[in-house]
Amino acid sequence: MTELSVLVGGKAGDGISNAGAIIAQVFNHMGYFVYMYTDYPSLIRGGHNYALVRAADRPVGACNNHIDYLVALNQETIALHLPECPDCTVVANADLVKSLPRGQAISINSILKDETAPPITGNSAMIGAFAKAAGISWEVVEEVFHRHMQKAAGENLRVAKRAYDMVQTTRPIPAITGTAHSLLSGNEAIGLGLAAGGLDAYIAYPMTPSSTLLHFLAGNAERLGIRVIHPENEIAVILMGLGSAIAGAKTAIGTSGGGFCLMTEGLSFAGMAEIPIVIVVSQRTGPSTGLPTYTGQADLRFVLHAGQGEFPRLVAAPADPGEAYLWSAAAIRLAWKYQIPTFILADKTLSEGSYSVDPDRLTDLPASDPALWDGQGTYRRYLNAPEGISPLAFPGRKNATVKVNSYAHDEDGITTEEASLVAKMADKRARKGEALKGELDRLPCVSTGGRTDAPVALLCWGSAGNACSEVATDLGLRLIRPVVLSPFPDRQFADACTGVKHLIAVEENATGQLVSIVKEHGRNVDDGLFRYDGRPFTPEELRQRVQEVLRS
Amino acid sequence: MTRNMITPAQNTWCPGCGNFSIQHTLKDILAGMEKEGRSLDDVVLVSGIGCHAKIADYLNINTVYTLHGRTIPVATGLKLANPDLTVICCAGDGDAYAEGLDHLIFAAKRNIDLTMIVHNNRVYGLTTGQYTPTSPLGFKGKSTPKGTAEYPFNPLELMLASGATYIARGYTRKQPQLGQLIRQGIAHKGFAFIDVLQICASFFNMTEYYQSRVYDLAGHNARDFGAACAKAREWDYNRDAPISLGVFYEQVFPTFNERAPARHISREERSHQIHDLFETAK
Numbered sequence: 001m002t003e004l005s006v007l008v009g010g011k012a013g014d015g016i017s018n019a020g021a022i023i024a025q026v027f028n029h030m031g032y033f034v035y036m037y038t039d040y041p042s043l044i045r046g047g048h049n050y051a052l053v054r055a056a057d058r059p060v061g062a063c064n065n066h067i068d069y070l071v072a073l074n075q076e077t078i079a080l081h082l083p084e085c086p087d088c089t090v091v092a093n094a095d096l097v098k099s100l101p102r103g104q105a106i107s108i109n110s111i112l113k114d115e116t117a118p119p120i121t122g123n124s125a126m127i128g129a130f131a132k133a134a135g136i137s138w139e140v141v142e143e144v145f146h147r148h149m150q151k152a153a154g155e156n157l158r159v160a161k162r163a164y165d166m167v168q169t170t171r172p173i174p175a176i177t178g179t180a181h182s183l184l185s186g187n188e189a190i191g192l193g194l195a196a197g198g199l200d201a202y203i204a205y206p207m208t209p210s211s212t213l214l215h216f217l218a219g220n221a222e223r224l225g226i227r228v229i230h231p232e233n234e235i236a237v238i239l240m241g242l243g244s245a246i247a248g249a250k251t252a253i254g255t256s257g258g259g260f261c262l263m264t265e266g267l268s269f270a271g272m273a274e275i276p277i278v279i280v281v282s283q284r285t286g287p288s289t290g291l292p293t294y295t296g297q298a299d300l301r302f303v304l305h306a307g308q309g310e311f312p313r314l315v316a317a318p319a320d321p322g323e324a325y326l327w328s329a330a331a332i333r334l335a336w337k338y339q340i341p342t343f344i345l346a347d348k349t350l351s352e353g354s355y356s357v358d359p360d361r362l363t364d365l366p367a368s369d370p371a372l373w374d375g376q377g378t379y380r381r382y383l384n385a386p387e388g389i390s391p392l393a394f395p396g397r398k399n400a401t402v403k404v405n406s407y408a409h410d411e412d413g414i415t416t417e418e419a420s421l422v423a424k425m426a427d428k429r430a431r432k433g434e435a436l437k438g439e440l441d442r443l444p445c446v447s448t449g450g451r452t453d454a455p456v457a458l459l460c461w462g463s464a465g466n467a468c469s470e471v472a473t474d475l476g477l478r479l480i481r482p483v484v485l486s487p488f489p490d491r492q493f494a495d496a497c498t499g500v501k502h503l504i505a506v507e508e509n510a511t512g513q514l515v516s517i518v519k520e521h522g523r524n525v526d527d528g529l530f531r532y533d534g535r536p537f538t539p540e541e542l543r544q545r546v547q548e549v550l551r552s
Numbered sequence: 553m554t555r556n557m558i559t560p561a562q563n564t565w566c567p568g569c570g571n572f573s574i575q576h577t578l579k580d581i582l583a584g585m586e587k588e589g590r591s592l593d594d595v596v597l598v599s600g601i602g603c604h605a606k607i608a609d610y611l612n613i614n615t616v617y618t619l620h621g622r623t624i625p626v627a628t629g630l631k632l633a634n635p636d637l638t639v640i641c642c643a644g645d646g647d648a649y650a651e652g653l654d655h656l657i658f659a660a661k662r663n664i665d666l667t668m669i670v671h672n673n674r675v676y677g678l679t680t681g682q683y684t685p686t687s688p689l690g691f692k693g694k695s696t697p698k699g700t701a702e703y704p705f706n707p708l709e710l711m712l713a714s715g716a717t718y719i720a721r722g723y724t725r726k727q728p729q730l731g732q733l734i735r736q737g738i739a740h741k742g743f744a745f746i747d748v749l750q751i752c753a754s755f756f757n758m759t760e761y762y763q764s765r766v767y768d769l770a771g772h773n774a775r776d777f778g779a780a781c782a783k784a785r786e787w788d789y790n791r792d793a794p795i796s797l798g799v800f801y802e803q804v805f806p807t808f809n810e811r812a813p814a815r816h817i818s819r820e821e822r823s824h825q826i827h828d829l830f831e832t833a834k
Contacts, residue, residue, distance in 0.1 A: 028834070147834075182833035192826055198819075201633065223825050225817030227632060232658040236625040239618070239655075243598075243629020246616055247637065251629070269619055359830040395596040395614040396634050401555075405608070405617040406601070414561045415609050415617070 002174050003056035005066055006130065007081055010073030013045035019071070019123040020051025024183055024354055025144045026127075026136060027055035031178025035060045035466075036354040037536070042208070042292040048076050057176050061320050061355055061466025064540045068171070071130050072097055073123070089171040091129040093122075104133060104167050111162045121152065121159045128160030128167075135172030138164060182357045186350035186463075187213035189321030189357065190254075190280055191220070193328025196364070199278075200249035201227040203241045205234050208292045209348040210254040210282040234259035238266030242275045246404055248394035250332050252278035257286050257299045264306045267341055269406045271311025274382065274390070274429065276335035276342075276370075278328070283347040285534040294534030295348035297462055297508040300517075303345055304486050310426070312433030314342035314440075315486040319447070319465035321357045323483060324350065326365050330443070333367035337439075338389060338432045345485070347508070349536040350463040365443050373400060381413040384424065388431030437487045445489035446496045449479035455501040456550065459525060461485065461514050463536065468506050470539040471546055482514070490521050502526050504549055506542065555592060557582060561609040568757075570750025573724035574642070574671060575607050577731045581738070582613065595638045598627040600647035603678045603752075604671035607642050621651025624659045627666050628808075635665075635809050638738060645672040649685035649707060660714035660743050662808040667737040667744045670707065674789075675756035687756075688790045708784035708800055711745045712777070718744035719780065719801040723766050724751070725759070726797060736799065742807050749795070762795065769798030777801065 008019045017038045024036045032055035041047040052063045067085035072078045072092040078100060082090065090103025097105060106129050108122040115121075124145070131141045141160060145153045184192075191213055194202065204214040218228040227249075231240055237253050244251040255263065260281050270277050283299045285291035303315055314334050318324040328344050335342040373379055373393040379400035383390040390411075393400040403413030408422045416422065447465065450458070450472025457478035460468045465481045472479035480496045480503075482489060497503070505515045505525045510532040515525045527549045531537055557579045565571050578597075586592055592613050599605035601620035608615035618626045623641040631639045648656050648670045659666060675693065676682040682695040686707065690699035711719045718740040722730035730748065737744035749766075751758050765787075773779050780801035787793040817825075 147832075180834045182830045184830075184833050188829075188833070192829060195822060195826055203629075220825075220829065222815050223829075225815050225822060227812075227814045229632065231625065231628075232654050235622070236628075236655055236658070239622045239625035240629040240632070243616070243626035243631075244633040245629070246626070247630045247633035249629075249633035251633075265619055266622075269622075273616075357830075357833075359827070394634070395630065396594050396637055398591070398593050400593065400614075401612060402596075402614045403608070403617070404615070406619055407617060409617075412559075413615075413617075414559060415606075 001056055001058055002176060003054065003060070004068040004173060005064060006053045006069040006071060007050055007067045008071040008073070008126070009048065009050040009077030009081060011045070011076070012040060012043055012047045012049045014049065014073055015123050016040070016049040016051050016073070019127060020053055021354065022127055022144060022148060023130065024053045025148050026131065026140055027053065028180045028183055028356065029140050029144055030136065030173070031176050032056060033059045033181070033356040034183060034354065035063060037063045037349070038352060040293050048080060050077065050081070057178070059356060060470070061463070062470065062536065062539050064538050066540065069130060069134060070103070071126050073126060075099065089133055091126065091133050091167065093126060104129065106163050106166050111159055115158050115162060117155050117159050121156045124156040124160040125163040128163035132164045132167040133170050135169040182359055183354050184321045184357050185212060185352055185354050186321050186324050186346055187282070187352065188216050189324040190328045190344055190346065191216045193325035194252050194278065194332060195224045195226060196325070197329035197332030198250045199226055199252055199332060201229065201244050201251045202254070203229045203231060203237050203244070203251065204254040205230060205237050205259055207256045207259045209284055209351040210256050210280060212352060213254050213280060213282070234262035235266065238263040238277070241277050242266060242270055245275050245277055246394065247396070250336065252280060252332065254280035254282070256282050256284050257302065258289065260299070260303070260306065268307035268309055268311070270341045271307060271309060271313070271429070272406055273404050274339040275404070276339050278331045278335050278342050278344065280344045280346065282351040283345070291534040293348065295508060295536050296532065296534065297347055297464065298510070298513070298532070300345065300461070300485065300513040303343055311429055312338065312340050312436055313486055314340065314436065314484070315345055316343065316484050317345040317462040318350065318483060319463055319481065320350065321355050322362055325362055327483065330365040330367050334436065334439070336370040337368060338436050339392070340432060340436070345462065347463050367439070373397070375399065380411045382409060382411045382425065382428070384411055384428050387435040388428040389435065433487060440484055440487065440489060441491060445482065445484035446492040447481045447483055448496050449473070451476045452478055453499065454478040455499060457497070457500045457503050458506055458546070459503050459514065459518065460506040464506055464508055467537040467539045467542050471543045474543060475546060477546070485517065488517065488521055493518070493521065493523070497523060504529060504546060506537065508532060508536065554586060555612060557612055559610055559612045563610060564606065565603060566753045568753035569603070570673060570724035570752070571604055571607065571671060573727055573730070574669065574748060574750065575610060577727055577734060578607070578611065581731060581735055594636060595640065596630055598623045598630070598639060598641045600643045600652070602644035602646055602676070604642055604644045621647050622655070623647060624652060624655035624666070624668065628659065628664050631664060631666060632809065640667045640669065640738065642669050642671060645670055645674060645684045645686050646676050649705070657710070657714045660711055660716035660745065663715060663717055663742045663805055664808045665742055667734070668746065669734060670747050671750055672707070672747050673750045673752040673756060674758070675752050677752050677755055681755035686789050704789040706784060706788050707747050709781065712781055712784060712801060716745045716801070717742035717803045717805050718799070720746045720799045721749065721797050722746055723749045723762060723797055725763070726766065729768065729797060733799065740802065742805060765793070765795045766797050767794055769796045769800070772798065772800070774799045774802040
């Protein structure tokens with residue numbers, strides 16, 4: 001595999017993530033598959049930020065520790081990262097990097113002065129310098145700047161060209177053939193998937209790492225014909241979402257763990273009152289405020305069990321933007337078909353990472369339309385229909401009196417405490433869960449990869465699947481990754497495990513939440529590899545740890 | 553077709569409960585709307601949780617029986633999704649002023665076009681007698697047997713400060729006036745807030761107190777914010793003072809829906825835009 005990694009580092013507020021995104025696009029336009037990870041502390045200015053771009057001739061969704069090119073905007077980047085990469089090629093900003101053991105330095109300030117360009121264009125000089133050091137043709141840089149700089153591409157190009165001409169090519173990047181893909185973050189893919197699924201309204205309160213989904217949809221609200229609302233808190237978010245859905249608007253909401261805590265009473269209301277709603281939960285490191293800008297997979301059990309009482313829910317945990325797009329669209333359709341809450345469970349790695357996506361390879365997951373009232377007879381909101389799915393009518397519908405209720409209720413939606421009726425209606429709701437399970441049997445709920453007949457398998461979920469997939473392929477292991485975690489796809493999971501002698505779980509939490517779930521479903525896990533320091537697994541680290549387990 | 557306005561659900565309010573008066577008033581208003589040729593299919597009543605909320609079971613119209621304190625966000629979602637709906641919230645004082653106070657303030661701040669009726673009996677009834685945010689200082693309830701150690705707040709003042717564009721106070725034993733206040737609130741374009749003084753026959757019977765103190769606001773200019781503030785402060789829900797009833801404040805401002813209208817596009821245009829967004833990411 002041809003692959004290389006570039007680290008761009010500087011202080012918060014320096015536009016590191018934008019610089020990384022442009023470098024990622026440069027690789028994209030050279031035909032590489034790309035993944036970009038951004039590491040930043042929870043503050044606006046100061047502190048160390050870096051973007052790590054990994055490019056390869058096959059799809060990648062994780063970064064390694066290895067760095068080939070180091071682009072240093074300041075001295076701290078050199079101090080922190082140069083010791084990690086003894087053989088990397090370095091370009092640095094001479095204005096702030098006073099001690100540079102090796103590599104090439106350019107003065108951004110003098111370039112800006114010569115070009116009478118504003119400071120905001122300074123990073124373009126570093127991109128130009130990097131491009132030349134890596135032997136990237138100027139035409140690629142030009143093309144990317146024109147396509148992806150919203151403002152003043154020409155001015156930025158002049159600055160970049162200055163730097164480009166000042167630097168020597170020391171380590172040319174291998175030319176490969178390939179076409180440019182769409183570079184999308186997980187949150188952008190979720191937003192597009194929701195839109196494709198028919199989203200009418202998105203409601204959220206800002207919380208990292210879900211906020212960029214709010215920003216993406218708010219920024220494209222007019223274009224996509226979606227109403228985007230940011231209310232007073234997450235309690236209002238979910239209740240407003242439910243009100244919107246009761247009136248017939250396909251509605252999604254988004255948050256992270258802390259905000260989801262506030263949503264649980266609304267979630268249970270959705271369960272009892274049978275209101276369709278899509279809930280995007282993007283995990284960060286917990287408990288509590290935790291590490292706001294770092295990742296984790298510790299909220300699986302929380303999302304599976306949140307809310308008092310028992311009611312069916314769909315929980316899908318995509319690994320990459322392609323899967324996020326497809327399941328977000330399906331989450332809307334399934335929420336409406338079964339009148340239940342459906343979840344997209346993501347994490348910081350997926351939500352904020354950028355990945356190469358080929359839109360032509362995204363084939364919609366099939367899902368049928370919701371049951372709507374035919375207008376005949378007296379409308380009963382909670383009609384005890386065979387699969388438990390009562391036809392929908394929305395307030396405003398002629399001749400329908402729609403009574404939605406959070407209390408135990410009868411078929412008309414009137415409160416009841418009568419024992420047999422309470423049980424009958426609980427059974428009705430439970431039947432929807434069974435019907436959903438039947439439908440999911442026909443969808444790809446468990447992803448498998450690596451060597452699919454290998455007796456040793458890695459078991460994981462969500463974004464950890466990308467590092468696992470690489471390691472499984474490299475070591476000739478099987479990869480088993482449930483995408484749907486509720487209702488648990490027993491049959492598909494058992495099929496995926498056929499012939500497995502040694503099952504190794506890989507999760508970004510401390511207790512092995514998926515381990516305990518598969519145990520409940522009758523499958524023992526032999527070993528568990530856990531990481532819970534807020535950072536995602538790198539394929540390098542994971543390979544080592546898997547090999548250690550296999551040796552012992 | 554004239555609908556039967558009451559469902560077969562058994563009514564379980566205590567004899568003498570102020571909720572009967574509010575229900576009758578609403579029933580008359582709805583019947584009147586129907587008589588004027590308006591379809592009640594477009595009306596939704598959203599209730600919280602508490603004695604008042606049973607009105608959702610009793611009135612035979614579209615209802616959403618929500619959670620304690622959460623009438624407003626649900627009602628806001630309904631109104632945003634379908635601006636043609638007439639959305640009326642019935643909430644208790646525990647609902648509106650304790651559990652869901654943040655939503656109340658924000659609904660006023662947004663000027664969302666809803667009518668908020670607060671069944672303010674100044675005590676928790678359904679949970680059998682605890683103080684609420686409008687119980688007077690020293691109120692002896694089951695959770696405060698020695699009397700509360702905090703002052704009530706004045707909901708009218710709070711709504712004035714929050715940006716409500718229609719603020720009124722009614723009383724359940726002045727039913728014709730109450731009907732007029734609610735009708736006017738429903739007709740008002742924007743956030744209409746009506747604090748309704750009602751007695752709790754079981755846990756806080758204030759009939760005599762109210763009967764001897766209430767009077768109708770007359771000669772008050774409801775467009776005058778300063779005058780509204782002064783009138784609202786006359787009685788602070790604690791000290792003994794005359795209690796005025798009527799419209800304290802009314803002003804026309806753009807509603808949330810008017811300031812932030814939704815844009816609807818066809819399914820084809822949506823697909824086209826999604827395709828474009830994938831392309832621009834290349």
